[in-house]
Amino acid sequence: MPAISFQSVCKTYQTPNGPFHALDHVSLDIAQGEFFGLLGPNGAGKTTLISILAGLTRATSGRVLVQGSDVQIDYAAARRKLGIVPQELVFDPFFNVREALRFQSGYFGVQHNDDWIDELLDSLGLADKAGANMRQLSGGMKRRVLVAQALVHKPPIIVLDEPTAGVDVELRQTLWHFIARLNKEGHTVLLTTHYLEEAEALCGRIAMLKSGRVVALDATSELLKAASGNVLVFKTDSVLPPALAAQARVTGRVVQMVAHDTQEIEQHLAALRQAGVEAQDVEIRRADLEDVFLGVMAAATGGRGA
Incomplete structure (x- = not known):
């Protein structure tokens, strides 16, 4: 099934x-x-x-x-x-973090859940925020609480809808370490x-x-x-001619061009030289x-x- x-x-x-x-x-x-x-x-x-x-x-x-x-x-x-982490930051402003998790447990009929709540708080870096009111938390901390709320009833299926949108690197690493562990379990x-x-x-x-x-x-x-295949990546301050721009993916100064083999890489580089485009920090990646x-x-x- x-x-x-x-x-x-x-x-x-x-x-x-x-x-x-x-x-x-x-x-x-x-x-x-x-x-x-x-x-x-x-x-x-x-x-x-x-x-x-x-x-x-x-x-x-x-x-x-x-x-x-x-x-x-x-x-x-x-x-x-199901345990679902939504995109939007939705929270009750009248409770602290631990109270919010206890109420969420109650919605699913789960009682005496403090040991698992403590593990969630520790695993998601929320242990020192357990007594903080939800309104006092930063956006990243609120998102951690959303993840904890989704997991508080120990659902067999976890649904994460853009869980790391707009959050810092530390939260992303903490979240993925914990979710990967649950997946292995x-x-x-x-x-x-x-x-x-x-x-x-x-x-x-x-x-x-x-x-x-x-x-x-x-x-x-x-x-x-x-x-x-490979991707030719370089930086430039020059404007690419239309023929090259049509083949490229440009983000600011960074240009990426797909190249299926060594010959195509050399063709791209030759076209850049002929167009007078100065390529810096050239690299080739998979x-x-x-x-x-x-x-x-x-x-x-x-x-x-x-």
């Missing part, structure tokens, strides 16, 4: 311009104990899919099962099996993130969404094999998940727009 099963899930919103298909027959299974990544650009349908999984939004058609429990028909059983993890290096390092399998459709679904290692992602999204652009 899969931990999570999305079965031909559709979500359609009626708008003044006609129906908008946020999800278009999304089907995929996530195995028990898997660390699964769900990637896509803004507006691809990731959060809509998570909201349907959590019971916050109803699918127009299709089914979602959590360890066999239908999220609409058997909502209570499905919800008990048998917890299933579903992650959405825009930090593709995180997905590449953590996820054994990845699905990519665009415009509400699954456009790629495979093991991370297999997706990376499909991007066999293609990574970001390159795969951009390639998949570009190939999927032939479909309907986002």
Whole structure:
């Protein structure tokens, strides 16, 4: 039995311009104990899919099962099996951190949970904030509390919707160390993130969404094999001529150009010299998940727009 099963899930919103298909027959299974990544650009349908999984939004058609429990028909059983960390910072301003976690335990009927709460506080770097009012915490600390609230009832399935968006490096490392430990202990993890290096390092399998459709679904290692080749990376203060700019990915002074072999690398360098572009800090790296992602999204652009 899969931990999570999305079965031909559709979500359609009626708008003044006609129906908008946020999800278009999304089907995929996530195995028990898997660390699964769900990637896509803004507006691809990731959060809509998570909201349907959590019971916050109803699918127009299709089914979602959590360890066999239908999220609409058997909502209570499905919800008990999930621990969801949302994108938004949602908190009760009237409680301190420990009280918030105790109340969250109570929502799931879990009593005498202080030992596990203490472990969560320690593992997420919140031990010294246990008595602090939620209003006094920084944004990063509030996000740590959200993670603790999602885990306080020891759910077998952990759903992380952009958990490290806008947080510091320390929190990211602390969070991933703890989540990786829980995954090794048998917890299933579903992650959405825009930090593709995180997905590449953590996820054994990845699905990519665009415009509400699954456009790629495979093991991370297999997706990376499909991007066999190299990337020429350099810095420049020069403006690239149009012919080179069309092949490049430019971020400030950093330019990246895909090169499938040594001959193509030399062709790029020769074109740069001929155009009078001064390249600094030149390096060659292997293609990574970001390159795969951009390639998949570009190939999927032939479909309907986002």
